[in-house]
Amino acid sequence: MTSDARADSKTERIAADIRDAIRDGRLARGDLYSSRELGERFGASRTPVREALLRLADLGLVRIERNRGARVLGPDGRGIVELCSLRVLLEPAACRSAAGVLTARDDEALAAEFRIMEERADGGPEYFAADERLHGLIMRASGNLRLAKFVAELRQTLALDSRHSVPRQQPVEVALQDHWDIVEALRKRDGDAAERAMRKHLVRSGDLLVANTSEDNRALVAEWRRWLEMTVPAGG
Numbered sequence: 001m002t003s004d005a006r007a008d009s010k011t012e013r014i015a016a017d018i019r020d021a022i023r024d025g026r027l028a029r030g031d032l033y034s035s036r037e038l039g040e041r042f043g044a045s046r047t048p049v050r051e052a053l054l055r056l057a058d059l060g061l062v063r064i065e066r067n068r069g070a071r072v073l074g075p076d077g078r079g080i081v082e083l084c085s086l087r088v089l090l091e092p093a094a095c096r097s098a099a100g101v102l103t104a105r106d107d108e109a110l111a112a113e114f115r116i117m118e119e120r121a122d123g124g125p126e127y128f129a130a131d132e133r134l135h136g137l138i139m140r141a142s143g144n145l146r147l148a149k150f151v152a153e154l155r156q157t158l159a160l161d162s163r164h165s166v167p168r169q170q171p172v173e174v175a176l177q178d179h180w181d182i183v184e185a186l187r188k189r190d191g192d193a194a195e196r197a198m199r200k201h202l203v204r205s206g207d208l209l210v211a212n213t214s215e216d217n218r219a220l221v222a223e224w225r226r227w228l229e230m231t232v233p234a235g236g
Helices: 002-023 035-042 047-057 078-097 104-119 125-141 147-160 172-187 192-213 218-231
Strands: 061-065 069-072
Touching: 002 192, 035 047, 035 069, 035 192, 047 061, 047 069, 047 147, 061 078, 061 172, 061 218, 069 104, 078 125, 078 172, 078 218, 104 125, 125 172, 172 192, 192 218
Parallel strands: none
Antiparallel strands: 061 069
């Protein structure tokens, strides 16, 4: 592994550690933390901590305050719209690409994750873990590992707030059908159908996530729907 790769890996680890600490409340939203404090907490020097904070700032999880540190934010309503929009832009095309290169072993792995989702349809941790692995398998199979990492970060950011957990908001049968449609299209190596199925799933998820951002969210919902009308092809 090159020195650049090692540095990038360390930055990713610190970013993941900080994101987990925001999720479980060890880093409180609204509080300010210096690079030194975070470095001591997570066992890292200031450089990878600063680079990790810059990544998290791009995702709207922290705000860098000059000469002071980083303030924990978490995704707000507009951030949810932006994150959902990015997923709709990126994942369907990657799913289409994956359909052309998947192997029989990939089919088995996807089917195994889907079976876990069926068996753990109560929406518990094992369901969510299988869901994340299934999407990750598809993104990596597309051949674009940078995209796979970025999409994983988007998903993890959306999962920071329990309000933004789609399977808790929609009937599990709907979520399972969405994933079955994706897996089956991929098994048939039908790129068009795989792309449509992934897009349908993400639009449906986005509808629920944006609708759940706040009690007074009509402007955000309208913005989301306008963006979909301009971006999503007719017929999905």
